[in-house]
Amino acid sequence: MATLRQAATDKLRAWTARRHGRDSLPVTINRRRVYILPTRFGIMLAFMLTAMLIAGLNYNSNLGLAFAFLMVSIALVTMHHCNRNLLALQVDVTTEADAFAGGEAGFEFMLRNEANVDRRDVEIRCMNAAGMRSVLARSSESVRVAIPVPRRGVVRLDQFELRTRYPFGWFHAWTYVQASLTAYVAPSPKGDRALPAAGGTGSALRSETRGDEDFAGLRAYEPGVPLKHMAWKVLARGGEAAVRSYTSLAAQPEWLEWSSLAGQDTEARLSQLCLWVLESEAAQRVFGLRIPGREIPPARGPAHRFACLRALATYAIAEPR
């Protein structure tokens, strides 16, 4: 039974993917893509409604029939309301997420409801993970769906699902959004090697790389700079947004080398490199990453860190389209 249902669901997913093509985010759910079926409880209700009708007809009771018809009508109206709960809802999502193997890749979904009615119990499903939220009238809500990722690599989802059972749990309306979500799963950070000393393979000279120990004057603001380095006083005086520039005492680039971990298997090496990346970043050091086929020049900051982690995640794995 379960496999049959799974097969039917897969068929439907494939068919909707062919039918609607790729979606460009944000997606507004239109009525042509919302499907609806009774839930198990809805089927129980249908049996009961049939019994009600038969009883009413059998006893020739017009009042009994009136009540039974009212219940049938309520069920039909509920079907429309369940369907409506998804209609004209806007969905957006950050299409990329980063995670470590054995952890979870969290995708942030935004649900935007411009209508004057509440959308309650809207569930977003990707693979086996789900998140549920109610979006009140004229408001937006974010939903985080965390997909468990056991292994390093790239997890790509071609579609996700929006579903709801509101109002009474008698019906189950759903829609598929054909948008690709990518999770870059870095190796789980572990290893027992100490962080290599700075300048291990690079130049021994003290370079004027940016650091954060010595104040070295102001420079223009650029995105990605830590907020604590912002020159707020300058900004308050009405000047340009500026950043206090520092030179780092140990500002010599440090190279995290694949080759320095000879003798270990690939995944262990990647895990060790991953740990180093995190440690270096935590220590606010300038570092570069060198793995076969890929070299990331020394830098720091969140963007750099992500670039390194993604390089580790995609090592020896075909990069998604």
Add this chain to the structure above:
Amino acid sequence: MSSRAVSYEQLAGISACLALALLAHLGSLPVWVLVTVAVSGGIRLLLARRGRTAPPRAVRLVIALLAGTLLFLQFRTFNGLAAGTALLALMAGLKLLETDTQRDIYVITLIIYFLSVAALLEGDSFWLLAYLIGVCWLTTATLLRLTSTLPAPDWRRSLTYAGRILSQALPLALVFWLFFPRFAGPLWHMPDDGGTAGSGLSDTMSPGDITELALSDEIAFRVRFATAPPPPQERYWRGPVMHNFDGHTWRRAKFTSMTAAALQPQGPAYRYTLSLEPHQHNWIFALDWPSHWDLPRAALTSDYTLVQPDPVSRPIDIAATSYTRVQSSDPLSTRMRQRDTELPPHGNPRTAQLAQTLRGEHPDDMDYVRAVLNLFTQQEFYYTLTPPKLAGDSVDKFLFETKRGFCEHYASAFAILMRAAGIPARVVTGYQGGALNRFADYWIVRQSDAHAWTEIWIDGHGWLRIDPTSAIAPSRVQHGLNDAVSADEPLGSRWHRRTPWLADARLRLDALRQLWRERILLFDQDSQQKLLEWLNIPEPDGQKLVMVLTVALTLVLTWLTWAVRREIDPVRKEPLLRAYSRLCAKLAGVGIPRLMHEGAEDYAARVAQRRPDLGPAVTALCRHYCILRYAAAPARISLGQFDAAVRAFRPSSKQRQHAGARADR
């Protein structure tokens, strides 16, 4: 989702709904079932209050088995309405006891809905329907609160939303109800519950029986005459006829043949529709003497009582024709003559003696009848609702000692005097009279109109109705019971009959009740046929009914889809947005749709570039829109003016080709 644990509040809500649904069954369910449900609900609530889960499975199983056995011992079946309802109620109560997850609550809501229908199969009042729709509303709102995972909406919002769904369901339900094909009979026969006692007249008559009925204001039936109604002294409604007398009680004959001898009508025919209230007996009251009726299963017995095979357990309407005066030239069979002159061999000796004496003086049958009636009028006989109790030879006591009695005393004594003289006589019970509801032109016959009279056989004429009561108290027959008994008699609810405005209000209420009954309770195949005729559909039949149902359903569902979707239209309730989107729609109609990201001013600029002829108008409209929407200062143009301007704006599509041609070049 549905396997989430229930909260105390959810349990309390569903228990309240169940209690309200069971309230509709209060009279019909065995008390112990109600107590069991109440106790198990109470225990579960108490446990939930302390944050505990349901009692262990073994305990629940034992309770369920015990209750099921008890139920079977009481009803001997789980089939039928009463047993089925009791079983459902028990199931709901026990389900409540074991409720741990929301799925259990879903099951209870289903039972509540079904209990509501079961109550409506028995009851038939408007108020019951309204009450149960209220219960349904409440249950649905409770269900709404179960489903919401995140901060549940408050009660008011739940009720509003459930109410909206209910109100949108009403037109759909009406279409179903009007056009869903009805069947003539039941699909299959359900076992008779048998527990319901008959009301009104019964198939025996002892002194005091009808006196009891005279105190009841309950309605026996209503009659709407298609012709002029018969005069009051001919308004006799025939019920069961009594033949066998044992010295105290009159009884119906055990076996009555279903062949009634033909009668020759003497007077005008009266056509009428009689709306009979259920009385759990198989006879049907009709104006004396019935000749035609539209109930295929009903037939006349040899003593002219209209009967049907099953007891009247639901309200029915009978269209019938009667003649108040008839003759029969057929002779009376010896068997029937013997049956209707039979008297118990012993008892009431003085009555027999009196009959012998009178018969000696009046050998002619009619002379003898007149002599007996004279006896009643000349001696000090009284017509009273509080006759003294009669023991032993009841007829002797009545005729020679107490001389106070109600119609059954007189009918009984008269019939015995006739039989003692060899004249075939029988006692007919039924109703006499009735009150006109002048607000709706029909007659109400109440239990207090119950009456007993006699029929005697006169050779050459046939059965002749003699009402001895009319000799004692002529006003009983002319004006009804109220005028016939003196003011100090304990007549039921006499005071409101004497208060004119209250009596009027009662009549109006009854008129509404009759309307409810005629239009709603007795809506059937014929009514549907009339409905189709009214809709100008030629030769209505079942197939056309289904077609009409389909068409009407399609219409209502289209409306429903529109109404439900309209609520999520963001521009609804915002006249300014509505007017602006109308403008955009008009411009889209001439080939320049607004782009998603485009603001009003950019859009106007683009339109002005593509269609210079529309430029000034569109620019002005868009500027007004911006001012109305965003400007803090009061705008010079009002919302209404803007709306009117948009409505008046009619972009011609003429220049479109021109512009297109230019673009091609």
